[in-house]
Amino acid sequence: xxxxxxxxxxxxxxxxxxxxxxxxxxxxxxxxxxxxxxxxxxxxxxxxxxxxxxxxxxxxxxxxxxxxxxxxxxxxxxxxxxxxxxxxxxxxxxxxxxxxxxxxxxxxxxxxxxxxxxxxxxxxxxxxxxxxxxxxxxxxxxxxxxxxxxxxxxxxxxxxxxxxxxxxxxxxxxxxxxxxxxxxxxxxxxxxxxxxxxxxxxxxxxxxxxxxxxxxxxxxxxxxxxxxxxxxxxxxxxxxxxxxxxxxxxxxxxxxxxxxxxxxxxxxxxxxxxxxxxxxxxxxxxxxxxxxxxxxxxxxxxxxxxxxxxxxxxxxxxxxxxxxxxxxxxxxxxxxxxxxxxxxxxxxxxxxxxxxxxxxxxxxxxxxxxxxxxxxxxxxxxxxxxxxxxxxxxxxxxxxxxxxxxxxxxxx
Ligand SMILES: Cc1ncc(COP(=O)(O)O)c(C=O)c1O
Ligand SMILES: [Zn+2]
Numbered sequence: 001x002x003x004x005x006x007x008x009x010x011x012x013x014x015x016x017x018x019x020x021x022x023x024x025x026x027x028x029x030x031x032x033x034x035x036x037x038x039x040x041x042x043x044x045x046x047x048x049x050x051x052x053x054x055x056x057x058x059x060x061x062x063x064x065x066x067x068x069x070x071x072x073x074x075x076x077x078x079x080x081x082x083x084x085x086x087x088x089x090x091x092x093x094x095x096x097x098x099x100x101x102x103x104x105x106x107x108x109x110x111x112x113x114x115x116x117x118x119x120x121x122x123x124x125x126x127x128x129x130x131x132x133x134x135x136x137x138x139x140x141x142x143x144x145x146x147x148x149x150x151x152x153x154x155x156x157x158x159x160x161x162x163x164x165x166x167x168x169x170x171x172x173x174x175x176x177x178x179x180x181x182x183x184x185x186x187x188x189x190x191x192x193x194x195x196x197x198x199x200x201x202x203x204x205x206x207x208x209x210x211x212x213x214x215x216x217x218x219x220x221x222x223x224x225x226x227x228x229x230x231x232x233x234x235x236x237x238x239x240x241x242x243x244x245x246x247x248x249x250x251x252x253x254x255x256x257x258x259x260x261x262x263x264x265x266x267x268x269x270x271x272x273x274x275x276x277x278x279x280x281x282x283x284x285x286x287x288x289x290x291x292x293x294x295x296x297x298x299x300x301x302x303x304x305x306x307x308x309x310x311x312x313x314x315x316x317x318x319x320x321x322x323x324x325x326x327x328x329x330x331x332x333x334x335x336x337x338x339x340x341x342x343x344x345x346x347x348x349x350x351x352x353x354x355x356x357x358x359x360x361x362x363x364x365x366x367x368x369x370x371x372x373x374x375x376x377x378x379x380x381x382x383x384x385x386x387x388x389x390x391x392x393x394x395x396x397x398x399x400x401x402x403x404x405x406x407x408x409x410x411x412x
Contacts, residue, residue: 037219
């Protein structure tokens with residue numbers, strides 16, 4: 001394997017066992033726990049000054065803090081996304097500054113590209129020929145794109161409720177798409193997970209690119225925090241509000257914030273706030289209950305239009321809760337109505353496009369400001385994990401409902 005100078009291997013977040021990344025490719029060989037890339041930070045030959053000299057063109061500019069060298073990267077130019085000032089939102093929220101980190105600018109339109117870039121780089125390093133995952137939608141599309149780039153065959157398992165764009169583009173990229181039963185639009189991420197698990201039993205040679213099964217997706221998403229902090233001249237914001245499903249990005253970002261604090265590039269951590277939809281909020285419930293892990297939401301109780309965060313059983317909830325607590329952040333759930341209203345407000349007051357899923361971060365930030373968690377001098381970052389046009393149906397339908405309510409035809 002062609003690894004970077006400082007990368008030392010993988011360690012298990014549960015049993016603390018240390019493993020060689022050439023042979024341990026996915027979960028912990030001893031206990032099945034999540035594996036996390038480790039580094040010898042004394043050997044990280046990088047400084048903010050050196051970074052400032054590099055072109056701002058992809059996440060691979062932080063390669064010294066990643067496991068694999070840029071020369072090996074499966075890349076489409078992911079990362080290097082804009083951080084957009086939102087003065088009207090700051091006014092409306094009553095905070096000093098609102099900034100939107102616009103991951104919609106990624107090649108397939110979401111932050112999933114960062115994780116898949118690194119996961120497919122690892123797959124190629126491990127000699128994989130076929131990759132597989134289940135996903136709510138966007139990760140499946142991203143995996144199909146990066147597998148195409150890496151010349152790998154991809155098997156993608158999506159729930160029927162995944163969006164048309166995600167299903168269509170998965171196939172356009174040449175992946176083998178399975179939409180989980182029932183096909184009537186009601187199957188969920190867990191149904192896609194079951195179909196994936198069955199297929200993996202029949203195909204033990206398929207290389208998994210699934211959330212927290214590969215150690216490299218949260219590691220790739222780590223670059224969102226590196227980039228954000230660099231864009232803020234290494235001054236941590238007062239909060240990052242993150243639309244949280246499986247928590248891959250939140251956990252990765254928190255890891256990066258710890259790394260740069262320990263390297264002395266920043267003074268403190270970045271308070272991470274997990275935003276969820278009230279119709280599926282296992283992480284917020286656990287946070288409020290003071291619990292270390294979530295209780296799964298029964299499938300038939302999931303009730304939200306926010307597809308990307310309709311994750312009733314997030315396997316890494318302990319890591320999300322640790323990150324939120326250690327960073328002195330929080331967790332907040334808002335209703336779909338508030339979320340969809342927030343998406344429309346962003347589109348109208350700032351001209352920016354946030355999808356239904358990502359708008360949970362916007363309405364979550366409003367709720368946090370309302371409750372006094374954010375104040376008039378605070379800088380609040382909204383993580384827009386994906387482009388608004390990835391899931392416009394829910395927004396358009398909500399607009400229609402608002403119009404009907406205004407005409408007195410329905411009650412909202
Ligand atoms: C647009 C979007 N935002 C957020 C999420 C949740 O991501 P995470 O697993 O990092 O919580 C997803 C996952 O599908 C997504 O597609
Ligand atoms: Zn272990």
